[in-house]
Amino acid sequence: MTTPTLTNPSLTAAICSLEHKAWAALCSSGAELVPLLSSNPVMIFPSNLILTSVSSPTVHDMLQGSDFQPWKSYKLSHDEVVILGKDSALIYYRVEATRDSETFRAICSSAWVLEGASEGVTGDWKMAHHQQTLI
Template identity: 35%
Template sequence: MPSMHERIREDLLLKERALWTAMTSAAPAPAVQKLCNPEVNLMFPQMPILTLEDQSTFEKALEPPFHRFDGYQLDEVRVIIIDLMAGVVTYKVRAMRGKREYLATGSSTWSQGSDGEWLMAHHQETLI
C-alpha cells in the first residue's frame, strides 16, 4: 500500500494534469474554475492577475485561443508536500500548436478541503 505522501503526490499530479487538460481545451473557463479554491490567484504571462471575484473577467481571460495547444508536456515535475492538506507542484511545460511552441515554468499550490477535494489556491507561469 502506498504511503500517505505517495498518495498525496499522485493526487496532486493528477490535479495538475487535469488543470493543463482544462486550460488547453476549447472552453477552459468552466473546467478550470471547478479546480479552483474560491480565493484563487492565477498569474499567466502578460496578463493581469485573475481571480474568481469577477466571473465575466475570468471567463473572458480564458476564452480561446488562451492556451489552445495541440499538446503539452510537463518536465522536471516536483511535488512539494507542505503538510497532509497542502502541496505545491512545480515543473517546466512545453506546449505546441502547429509550429508554435510555448515554454514556461509553472507552479501550482493546492489545498485539501474538509471534504477531501484538492483545490488550487495559486497558479503561476513564467515564460522561458
C-alpha cells in the first residue's frame, strides 16, 4: 500500500500564487479582490467582523465601499498549503501589512475551491473563506 501524500507541488504553487494575488489586489483596491472570490465567500476579521454575500454589510459592499483603505505593502511568511481534495485547498501563513503609519500582523488562512468545473471545463480557483487572527 502506498502512503498517501498531502502535497501536490503544482497545486501548492498555484494556491500560494493566488494568495499573493489576493494581497496584491488589496494593495490596489478592494474591488480588485472581488473577481478572486467564490460565489458565497466568508471572511472573518479581528474585532468581531464576519462578512458574507448576505451579511449586512456584505463582503462585496465592504470591498467596494468608499471606506475601504488599500494596503501599501504586505509580506507573507511561513506559508503552508494543505490539499483538501481535488477541488479544494487551505493555505495558512503569517502576514505583515502596512498602510499609512499602521502595521498589521496576523496569522491568516484561506480556503480555495475550484468553481465552475464540469466535464470539459477547467473552472477557476476562488477564495471561499479567509480568516485573520491578530498577533
